[in-house]
Amino acid sequence: GENVEQHPSTLSVQEGDSAVIKCTYSDSASNYFPWYKQELGKRPQLIIDIRSNVGEKKDQRIAVTLNKTAKHFSLHITETQPEDSAVYFCAASKSGTGGFKTIFGAGTRLFVKA
């Protein structure tokens, strides 16, 4: 069945350093890869996404890369700030007649130390 693996489960960085979170997916039909950020006690919210026909996408301090051949995708956060501290979820999604089915990774808890 579909599966998304996410690593690491916990990541601690110093303010200003970079953070990288990696995911792999099993379903080769997946064609949309969003990343969600969940702050403590709040709902997950989309921060960036990438489609299967693109290898890289950047939005200010956040970038995502996708390797479809290897079924890997990664989130890169540069110049981390304390407000980046949260749980980050990667997801793999495929469109079908019923819309997008989205499977999430287990999450990465990011701590940014001031």
Next chain:
Amino acid sequence: GAGVSQSPSNKVTEKGKDVELRCDPISGHTALYWYRQSLGQGLEFLIYFQGNSAPDKSGLPSDRFSAERTGGSVSTLTIQRTQQEDSAVYLCASSFRGGPTGELFFGEGSRLTVL
């Protein structure tokens, strides 16, 4: 509505009782999803709807779990004969099938505690 609305926000029940959780998606969103998040854990897929039909029910943990959606809008997740391991936050999300992405808009969740 302005966002995805879920009720109740908190539910405490005794083992063996049935519970119903409700989700009211964003107006016009055709797809609706249910996920379960246990304490400190990830988002476990349960079921999703396109309109009133459920193309994929593969995530429902057991036959004690069921969900329905009527009128292409409100959805209800029902858990029968609740067990302590059912304790979790149940998150609902909706998306617009015709949109450029499959972005999910989440509700605040329903926190279920089974004593």
